[in-house]
């Protein structure tokens with residue numbers, strides 16, 4: 132059975148080079164679970180390797196798939212809303228949690 136995870140918030144970070152802003156962590160919500168679960172992009176990609184899927188949900192209930200992509204700027208993989216689903220909903224419309232304000236995560240900024 133394929134596991135699907137609903138992303139409910141994102142954390143973004145500016146990366147070198149060219150200071151491009153990318154999603155570096157997300158939180159998912161399982162209606163059966165009390166608490167949201169936080170994932171770094173690395174763990175999202177690992178879950179995708181196991182054929183787990185991620186999506187965000189528009190207010191009207193429609194789902195927009197999340198895809199991985201190889202970044203042309205830093206040559207790492209990031210995640211984004213599937214380019215075919217951007218009209219449904221976009222991850223960037225979700226609440227942003229500013230990692231620099233998270234007290235439990237002392238920033239490793241460069």
Ligand SMILES: [Zn+2]
Pocket residue numbers: 146151153202203204205206207209
């Ligand atoms: Zn990049």
